Amino acid sequence: xxxxxxxxxxxxxxxxxxxRYYVQDDPGIPDAEYDKLFRELQTLEAQHPELVSADSxxxxxxxxxxxxxxxxxxxxxxxxxxxxFSDEEVRVFDTRIREALGIPEVEYAVEPKFDGLAVxxxxxxxxxxxxxxxGDGSTGEDVTENLRTVRAIxxxxxxxxxxxxxxxxxxxxxxxxxxLNDVQRARGEKEFANPRNAAAGSLRQLDSRITANxxxxxxxxGIGLCDGVxxxxxxxxxxxxxxxxxxxxARQCRVVRGLDGLLGFYREIGALRAALPFDIDGVVYKVxxxxxxxxxxxxxxxxxxxxxHKFPAEEVMTTLLGIEVQVGRTxxxxxxxxxxxVFVGGVTVTNATLHNEDEIRRKDVRIGDAVIVRRxxxxxxxxxxxxxxxRPADVREFVMPITCPVCGSHISRQxxxxxxxxxxxxxxxxxxxxxxxHFASRRAMNIEGLGDKLVEQLVDTHIVNTPADLxxxxxxxxxxxxxxxxxxxxxxxxxxxxxxHTTLARFIYALGIRNVGESTAKDLAQHFGSLDNLLVADADxxxxxxxxxxxxxxxxxxxxxxxxxxxxxxxxxxxxxxxAEHQPQPATSLxxxxxxxxxxGTLAVLTRDEAKEKLEAxxxxxxxxxxxxxxxxxxxxxxxxxxxxxxxxxxxxLDEAEFMNMVGQVSVA
Ligand code: IVH
Numbered sequence: 183x184x185x186x187x188x189x190x191x192x193x194x195x196x197x198x199x200x201x202r203y204y205v206q207d208d209p210g211i212p213d214a215e216y217d218k219l220f221r222e223l224q225t226l227e228a229q230h231p232e233l234v235s236a237d238s239x240x241x242x243x244x245x246x247x248x249x250x251x252x253x254x255x256x257x258x259x260x261x262x263x264x265x266x267f268s269d270e271e272v273r274v275f276d277t278r279i280r281e282a283l284g285i286p287e288v289e290y291a292v293e294p295k296f297d298g299l300a301v302x303x304x305x306x307x308x309x310x311x312x313x314x315x316x317g318d319g320s321t322g323e324d325v326t327e328n329l330r331t332v333r334a335i336x337x338x339x340x341x342x343x344x345x346x347x348x349x350x351x352x353x354x355x356x357x358x359x360x361x362l363n364d365v366q367r368a369r370g371e372k373e374f375a376n377p378r379n380a381a382a383g384s385l386r387q388l389d390s391r392i393t394a395n396x397x398x399x400x401x402x403x404g405i406g407l408c409d410g411v412x413x414x415x416x417x418x419x420x421x422x423x424x425x426x427x428x429x430x431x432a433r434q435c436r437v438v439r440g441l442d443g444l445l446g447f448y449r450e451i452g453a454l455r456a457a458l459p460f461d462i463d464g465v466v467y468k469v470x471x472x473x474x475x476x477x478x479x480x481x482x483x484x485x486x487x488x489x490x491h492k493f494p495a496e497e498v499m500t501t502l503l504g505i506e507v508q509v510g511r512t513x514x515x516x517x518x519x520x521x522x523x524v525f526v527g528g529v530t531v532t533n534a535t536l537h538n539e540d541e542i543r544r545k546d547v548r549i550g551d552a553v554i555v556r557r558x559x560x561x562x563x564x565x566x567x568x569x570x571x572x573r574p575a576d577v578r579e580f581v582m583p584i585t586c587p588v589c590g591s592h593i594s595r596q597x598x599x600x601x602x603x604x605x606x607x608x609x610x611x612x613x614x615x616x617x618x619x620h621f622a623s624r625r626a627m628n629i630e631g632l633g634d635k636l637v638e639q640l641v642d643t644h645i646v647n648t649p650a651d652l653x654x655x656x657x658x659x660x661x662x663x664x665x666x667x668x669x670x671x672x673x674x675x676x677x678x679x680x681x682x683h684t685t686l687a688r689f690i691y692a693l694g695i696r697n698v699g700e701s702t703a704k705d706l707a708q709h710f711g712s713l714d715n716l717l718v719a720d721a722d723x724x725x726x727x728x729x730x731x732x733x734x735x736x737x738x739x740x741x742x743x744x745x746x747x748x749x750x751x752x753x754x755x756x757x758x759x760x761x762a763e764h765q766p767q768p769a770t771s772l773x774x775x776x777x778x779x780x781x782x783g784t785l786a787v788l789t790r791d792e793a794k795e796k797l798e799a800x801x802x803x804x805x806x807x808x809x810x811x812x813x814x815x816x817x818x819x820x821x822x823x824x825x826x827x828x829x830x831x832x833x834x835x836l837d838e839a840e841f842m843n844m845v846g847q848v849s850v851a
Pocket of ligand 1: 264295
């Protein structure tokens with residue numbers, strides 16, 4: 183047989199087995215047979231290199247390691263879902279939707295809520311070109327090479343769609359998780375706590391050859407942007423379309439009507455849960471009709487037309503051995519329960535939060551008690567309540583310390599706050615350690631390899647006192663530390679070096695200013711354009727920034743009032759930390775200078791004011807009425823007469839997705 187023909191046959195057959203294994207949960211052949219087909223294809227391709235193509239299954243083997251993941255702005259934001267924990271909350275959801283739509287019964291698409299990691303897959307002309315994690319919803323990490331190794335993800339769609347984003351979840355099947363842990367154990371390597379962690383750890387490998395050796399799976403749950411084909415206007419049909427393109431869609435997806443339909447599905451899937459080949463943490467309900475979805479729109483980061491109905495958190499009983507007080511990055515004192523180890527929600531738990539002193543009193547928790555520990559999904563385990571009927575006679579009351587248990591500083595509690603705080607600031611080693619960990623964290627300066635054990639040693643030995651000291655670390659100092667070989671030390675130094683090139687937003691976030699989270703840091707960076715502008719901004723100037731109010735302004739002022747903080751910033755810059763500063767551009771050179779826009783209807787992601795602000799920042803004029811001079815009309819849901827007028831005058835009309843595309847990256851908090 184001619185090689186080209188056999189190669190084509192093998193490729194089809196291998197992908198068919200992939201589909202059976204990952205989508206139909208019905209491996210057609212044993213692993214050894216599969217490997218045989220795979221090796222035959224590899225051999226043939228090696229003999230005929232001209233026949234190798236990027237979408238061949240043999241290309242799913244990973245490529246050379248990356249230094250770091252690049253950032254990818256999402257062209258349409260990746261949103262999250264609101265949760266319901268009871269039938270009652272679902273009833274309220276359904277009532278709200280019926281009332282908003284003015285109809286007696288709603289048709290819903292219902293799906294499992296996959297317990298994995300959200301990703302977006304970009305296809306151009308039907309070929310997989312880019313994949314990214316969700317990140318903060320507006321920017322994710324480029325994990326294309328890793329996703330290419332996931333056999334459940336088609337490298338080519340059955341149709342050459344011009345431009346489409348497939349949204350879904352990467353996960354590890356339970357069976358593959360068990361096999362992976364067997365291998366890890368046999369090799370004396372770390373086992374994973376649950377399939378979700380295993381999937382996350384495998385997807386976030388800089389070396390995609392490692393990902394290739396971990397069997398990951400994928401299920402789609404939606405379409406982001408789509409250009410080149412008209413979408414069918416119903417969620418279930420979109421899912422059919424995905425199936426038709428060869429994208430895995432879970433078999434359990436269905437259409438139901440009304441509240442009874444929703445709750446029926448919840449119970450049905452609940453009963454099936456243990457037997458499913460993958461972990462789920464609930465079900466998702468979505469209004470099926472896309473026009474109705476648009477009409478309902480979004481509240482901040484979540485759609486109004488969908489909700490996740492979560493399974494109850496798992497609860498188990500164990501013994502409270504003691505209560506320790508931890509000091510966090512901002513000095514908050516958190517009592518933490520030390521527990522007799524117990525398996526709950528897929529992991530062994532030895533610590534659980536008790537939140538604060540008031541909670542301990544309210545729940546009447548005493549040391550030595552039998553306590554009920556609860557853990558839902560990836561949430562930190564908590565002590566839910568005391569099993570009073572099991573209370574031993576010799577329990578002890580917990581006493582909150584009167585000074586910081588780490589540095590001995592005075593502690594204080596503000597009237598409106600539940601937490602006591604250590605007033606020691608960066609004098610307190612606990613706060614210093616947490617500040618360093620935050621500084622180095624993935625979304626801040628992203629210094630890989632700087633974990634808590636190492637920070638602990640660096641702070642305790644006074645080698646590192648401030649973030650700036652990280653940039654003064656030298657090899658000899660590092661290898662003198664416990665458990666630090668030359669290779670890890672060199673890797674760490676390389677990671678520190680790499681972190682010097684950052685963005686202003688990351689830098690601001692890394693400083694760990696109270697109340698300045700990632701999205702505020704982004705807004706500040708965008709608004710001020712340079713660090714120097716930010717450093718001289720007074721409270722009024724700060725409050726000009728979107729979402730910045732008196733609280734953030736005060737936190738900024740407090741932070742900058744400390745000479746020490748300014749000094750650290752200066753030292754970091756001297757150490758060579760840098761980013762590109764974009765000065766405000768003169769009005770005439772802006773991309774939309776001279777263009778006139780009209781906004782109409784309800785936009786889903788931005789408010790009308792935000793859209794206006796965005797356009798004006800890009801140089802456009804936003805007008806209230808449509809005329810021949812109008813360049814674009816942006817039409818949201820329920821657009822009315824202005825849209826008609828635009829059609830009448832032949833003015834270009836953009837829907838929200840096209841508009842977002844045009845104005846570039848959207849920021850979703
Ligand atoms: S839809 C606009 N459907 O849950 C809504 N999400 O809490 C976008 N997830 O980030 C999400 N299964 O990672 C949707 N069947 C499903 C899902 C699902 C799991 C995850 C997803 C998302 C998170 C939201």
